[in-house]
Amino acid sequence: MAAATIERIGEHLFVNADCVRGAAAHLADGSVDLIVTDPPYGIEGDRLDRHYNRDERFVDEGYVEIEARKYASFSRAWIAQAERVLKPGGQLYVVSGYTNLYDVLGALRKTSLREINHLIWKYNFGVYTSSKFVSSHYHILYYAKPGGRRRFNLQARFALDETNADGRSLNYRDREDVWNINREYKPGQRKNKNELPKALLKKILAYSSKEGDVVCDFFLGGGSTAAVVIGMNRRFIGFEISERTFRSRIPDLREIVAGSLLETAPEPHVVRNRGKSWSAAELEQLDGRFKELHASGATRAAIIATLSAELERGAWAIRKRLRSARNF
């Protein structure tokens, strides 16, 4: 067997090989913090364009599918490697269609990995059908390896007391197990079949990892996971069996600037003054800034968010004060 091609981009490692062999050769037991991966779904490739009603000219031709009859044994093989390489407490997110979902679930149940959530990702532009319901979701199977502390950044994207204009908790809503995230529309650009949107990957990484963590993707494809991992300052290792796909994506990945996505990934909101009584100076500041913001035409939600950040108090506390002082 020919040696696998390996590309290094800084501290990130890309291996052009079957993931089962690649993981055996390149990943030590208990060396990975997080695996985020999207295996082929075992659907005949030439049906995918009809499924997604799209122009196939720009879709990468290197895509390697798994034969349906081998799907169960292949799932067991790669998921056994995933279990081995994860650290205790390490986590695995697998994106799966419904067609061969039972094989993926069956393989997961043969391991020590524990189910944390069965998420549903609802996307736009579902698979058009006229004689049955339109399919517009994927499953995301969120598992963890027992024996260590699992990282879950509770306030990764919204503070516990952040609310929308209707007073509903943004944190709660963000942590519901049905995610509405649109696919990326990339007219005229090269893409992998089933490319994952960056918003979805950023959400997973924000909740389940920290900067410097080792994050692995067993099925690189178009490299969206790799791009977000590098952009969020984690360390990447991944595998892709198709030489054509591998070669076509490496140049783009070289262009990703480490940490470049961190600015757009909101940091946990600091609420330093939570629970402290209000001083006269703070109340004056609240009143003065409220008048300014209101006069500028800012929305109610924007006013609360701005005051919350400036006064380092939760949105709920700001709203309560404004309500009692000005019936806001």
Ligand SMILES: C[S@@+](CC[C@H](N)C(=O)[O-])C[C@H]1O[C@@H](n2cnc3c(N)ncnc32)[C@H](O)[C@@H]1O
């Ligand atoms: C669903 S795609 C991944 C898409 C990727 N998440 C993205 O956003 O672009 C699955 C990829 O796995 C690759 N693949 C198939 N069998 C493989 C194997 N045994 N080892 C590694 N990669 C494999 C396919 O060629 C394809 O590029």
